[in-house]
Amino acid sequence: MSHPDVLVVGAGLVGAAIARELARAGLRVQILEAEFAGAGSTGAAMGHLVVMDDSPAQFALCQHSCARWREWLAELPAAAERDPCGTLWLAADDEELRAARDKLRLYHDHGVRAEVLDAVQLAAAEPALRPGLAGALRVPDDLVCYPPAIARALIEDAVRLGATLTVRRAVALEPGRVRCNDGTTHAAGAIVVATGAHAAALLPGLPVVPRRGHLVITDRTPLRVHHQVVELGYLHSAHTMGGASVAFNVQPRRTGQLLVGSSRELVGFDGRLERAVLARMLARATTFIPGLARVPASRAWVGFRPATPDALPLIGPWPGMEGVWVATGHEGLGITMATGTADLIVAGLTGAPPPLDPFPYRPDRPMAEAAA
Amino acid sequence: MSAPVLARRLDLVVVGAGPAGLAAADAAAGVGRQVLVLDQAPRPGGQIWRHRPGDVLPVEARTLLDRVRPPRVAVACGASVVDAPGPGQLIVDFGGRLAAVETGAVVLATGATERLLPFPGWTLPGVVGVGGMQALLKAGLPVAGSRIVIAGSGPLPWPVAAALHHEGAVVEEILEQADALAVARFALSLIGRPATLARALRYRAATLGIPYRTGGWVVRAEGTDRVTHAVLRVGGRERRIACDWLATAAGLVPRTELAQLLGCTVHEERIVVDQRQATTVRGVWAAGECTGVAGDRAARVEGTIAGLAAMGVERIPGALFRRRDRERRFGELLAQRFAPRRELRERVTAETILCRCEDVRAGAIDPAWSARQAKLWTRVGMGACQGAVCGLACRTLYGWDTAVPRPPLGQPPLGSWARALGEATPPSATPPSPAPPIP
Numbered sequence: 002m003s004h005p006d007v008l009v010v011g012a013g014l015v016g017a018a019i020a021r022e023l024a025r026a027g028l029r030v031q032i033l034e035a036e037f038a039g040a041g042s043t044g045a046a047m048g049h050l051v052v053m054d055d056s057p058a059q060f061a062l063c064q065h066s067c068a069r070w071r072e073w074l075a076e077l078p079a080a081a082e083r084d085p086c087g088t089l090w091l092a093a094d095d096e097e098l099r100a101a102r103d104k105l106r107l108y109h110d111h112g113v114r115a116e117v118l119d120a121v122q123l124a125a126a127e128p129a130l131r132p133g134l135a136g137a138l139r140v141p142d143d144l145v146c147y148p149p150a151i152a153r154a155l156i157e158d159a160v161r162l163g164a165t166l167t168v169r170r171a172v173a174l175e176p177g178r179v180r181c182n183d184g185t186t187h188a189a190g191a192i193v194v195a196t197g198a199h200a201a202a203l204l205p206g207l208p209v210v211p212r213r214g215h216l217v218i219t220d221r222t223p224l225r226v227h228h229q230v231v232e233l234g235y236l237h238s239a240h241t242m243g244g245a246s247v248a249f250n251v252q253p254r255r256t257g258q259l260l261v262g263s264s265r266e267l268v269g270f271d272g273r274l275e276r277a278v279l280a281r282m283l284a285r286a287t288t289f290i291p292g293l294a295r296v297p298a299s300r301a302w303v304g305f306r307p308a309t310p311d312a313l314p315l316i317g318p319w320p321g322m323e324g325v326w327v328a329t330g331h332e333g334l335g336i337t338m339a340t341g342t343a344d345l346i347v348a349g350l351t352g353a354p355p356p357l358d359p360f361p362y363r364p365d366r367p368m369a370e371a372a373a
Numbered sequence: 374m375s376a377p378v379l380a381r382r383l384d385l386v387v388v389g390a391g392p393a394g395l396a397a398a399d400a401a402a403g404v405g406r407q408v409l410v411l412d413q414a415p416r417p418g419g420q421i422w423r424h425r426p427g428d429v430l431p432v433e434a435r436t437l438l439d440r441v442r443p444p445r446v447a448v449a450c451g452a453s454v455v456d457a458p459g460p461g462q463l464i465v466d467f468g469g470r471l472a473a474v475e476t477g478a479v480v481l482a483t484g485a486t487e488r489l490l491p492f493p494g495w496t497l498p499g500v501v502g503v504g505g506m507q508a509l510l511k512a513g514l515p516v517a518g519s520r521i522v523i524a525g526s527g528p529l530p531w532p533v534a535a536a537l538h539h540e541g542a543v544v545e546e547i548l549e550q551a552d553a554l555a556v557a558r559f560a561l562s563l564i565g566r567p568a569t570l571a572r573a574l575r576y577r578a579a580t581l582g583i584p585y586r587t588g589g590w591v592v593r594a595e596g597t598d599r600v601t602h603a604v605l606r607v608g609g610r611e612r613r614i615a616c617d618w619l620a621t622a623a624g625l626v627p628r629t630e631l632a633q634l635l636g637c638t639v640h641e642e643r644i645v646v647d648q649r650q651a652t653t654v655r656g657v658w659a660a661g662e663c664t665g666v667a668g669d670r671a672a673r674v675e676g677t678i679a680g681l682a683a684m685g686v687e688r689i690p691g692a693l694f695r696r697r698d699r700e701r702r703f704g705e706l707l708a709q710r711f712a713p714r715r716e717l718r719e720r721v722t723a724e725t726i727l728c729r730c731e732d733v734r735a736g737a738i739d740p741a742w743s744a745r746q747a748k749l750w751t752r753v754g755m756g757a758c759q760g761a762v763c764g765l766a767c768r769t770l771y772g773w774d775t776a777v778p779r780p781p782l783g784q785p786p787l788g789s790w791a792r793a794l795g796e797a798t799p800p801s802a803t804p805p806s807p808a809p810p811i812p
Contacts, residue, residue, distance in 0.1 A: 221757070300759060300779040
């Protein structure tokens with residue numbers, strides 16, 4: 002039996018998107034997944050499809066990816082829970098409001114719809130917020146979705162298009178093939194490693210580490226939140242390699258539940274809930290939405306973001322081994338960037354022109370830690 | 374209710390005030406230790422001794438309830454554990470007020486719950502568990518004249534039928550899912566247990582005239598706003614019978630959520646304990662139905678052993694262990710004779726609701742999946758009850774593992790949970806120190 006053109010390792014949202022797009026491009030695809038589609042970070046993620054602007058390269062990939070998501074979501078099943086609620090970046094004071102106005106200019110320069118709300122407009126748009134906030138940047142085209150159901154749907158799509166799914170855990174990369182925990186090897190013309198925070202286990206030297214995050218979901222509640230609401234301060238806490246940080250980030254679910262984040266810690270793959278971090282995170286959330294304190298909390302969990310030193314993903318050929326491609330390191334933007342990442346990988350593997358410049362995301366770029 | 378006045382640091386927290394928990398608290402108080410008993414119900418006694426003021430209780434219940442009360446033992450009713458941030462630390466919901474409690478030891482006496490298995494129509498109002506029917510009755514539900522079908526398993530249907538009959542309900546029939554041979558062999562084994570036999574005969578005498586059929590179960594419940602008919606299968610034939618209430622369950626199953634949250638090993642649905650009732654987690658013991666359903670006598674002796682062992686009593690009388698082992702063998706017999714039959718797992722159709730909270734139907738689920746896969750892909754078990762009902766049902770239907778619950782337990786208000794977590798001392802600051810041993 003001839004081997005497939007491409008072996009995609011990992012059926013998280015990034016791997017699932019790549020597999021589906023490769024199959025759609027007519028390539029013979031095999032997917033290797035240790036558990037099931039969306040079992041890892043995808044299943045723990047918030048599902049916020051958001052344009053972020055830490056760097057021009059981050060902004061470019063977010064913008065392209067979100068545009069693609071709006072196309073993809075139109076065709077995905079209802080289980081994808083598409084919610085075009087938009088994002089509100091909250092400015093606590095006048096200084097943050099000035100930062101919001103700077104962001105507004107940047108968004109407009111790139112054709113992303115956005116508007117700045119003053120304190121009165123903000124209170125009207127989101128009555129659950131505490132009074133006294135200076136305003137907000139509203140990005141109406143950001144979306145919310147349910148990632149594990151999308152990963153499942155994309156893998157099912159890929160299989161319909163002729164891809165095969167093999168449920169095995171990849172343990173080692175060898176030239177031209179992948180070795181699994183049961184001793185089997187799987188050869189392919191090209192191998193795409195999309196195992197998220199675990200990618201360095203297959204590719205020693207890959208600069209990806211897990212960054213743990215906590216989330217809490219509430220019961221269904223009459224307390225209404227109309228946007229994904231995030232504090233602007235989040236931008237400063239999000240992509241640093243320092244100690245534990247928490248930021249206010251609350252998302253309304255289509256079920257009427259509220260998803261409450263967020264925390265960032267570099268503690269390896271420690272799956273325990275850190276109650277001290279949880280306490281800080283929840284306390285911060287209630288300072289922004291006081292009514293949240295009375296909402297019943299259903300459950301808490303942790304997930305692991307694949308973090309890189311410069312806060313940009315690793316997308317492209319891996320120089321250490323012929324025929325190996327990498328698609329990981331998206332940190333908190335793996336759900337958002339899955340579509341754009343798939344476009345870049347497909348372009349790279351088929352020789353088609355890429356939809357945006359892939360150079361900033363090349364895995365062998367020199368990396369300095371992002372400014373804190 | 375508000376939090377009771379607590380010693381600055383407790384020697385023992387007992388979770389559950391049924392026979393096992395009361396016996397554990399009594400034993401620990403007997404060696405002079407500071408004990409707090411928690412129970413979700415408004416009064417101690419557990420499911421078996423659930424009562425309202427003025428109700429007459431059996432003598433063994435009265436004795437224990439008399440001994441386990443302030444000032445000898447602190448008792449908090451309407452209280453439940455919502456989280457366990459570190460060793461020896463519990464976040465307790467005292468009737469709406471959350472507080473961090475520190476203790477040297479924990480005895481889990483969380484009892485059992487009913488194994489409610491889905492079948493077409495099981496979500497109709499009026500379809501309840503067998504123990505659920507008993508709880509409604511004890512809470513004062515008027516049942517005089519109501520037509521009630523009981524379809525259960527094991528000993529529980531008997532006291533429930535007797536009590537319903539006593540209150541004037543028309544118990545149409547008692548259906549036992551186990552077949553006649555299993556029931557006959559169980560009945561024979563009661564010859565060696567005169568007290569149990571006497572109890573069984575008492576219940577039978579109180580329910581004379583009510584048809585009792587073995588090898589029978591509910592196929593489906595019918596009705597639009599509420600159950601009006603039960604379709605039963607007995608002896609290979611289906612029968613449709615009118616009823617106002619359908620009380621049905623496939624026996625009892627240990628409650629292990631808190632044990633799992635604490636990290637205790639659970640095997641075959643039971644908390645794993647050693648000879649001295651110690652769980653696999655240091656500082657945590659377990660007793661009674663949560664370690665395997667074996668009745669209130671097993672629960673009491675296990676509670677005594679657990680209470681003594683948790684307080685560091687090294688020489689526990691051998692007679693207690695012998696009695697415990699005897700009662701445990703009875704429990705094994707119960708489990709064997711009244712194991713849920715295969716047909717109970719085969720009643721669901723693609724349209725049958727599995728998860729009421731999230732409206733997930735059986736057709737959406739592939740039995741080959743793992744529990745976590747089903748949850749992430751279909752939302753089964755993600756709702757308000759956090760899988761308390763459907764998790765157990767899926768476990769029975771598909772053989773899935775018991776999912777480890779994620780905190781908090783029981784949906785406390787987010788702000789109170791956060792505050793209590795913030796108040797809990799970081800675990801590294803005060804390592805738990807169990808009480809010194811008593812030779």
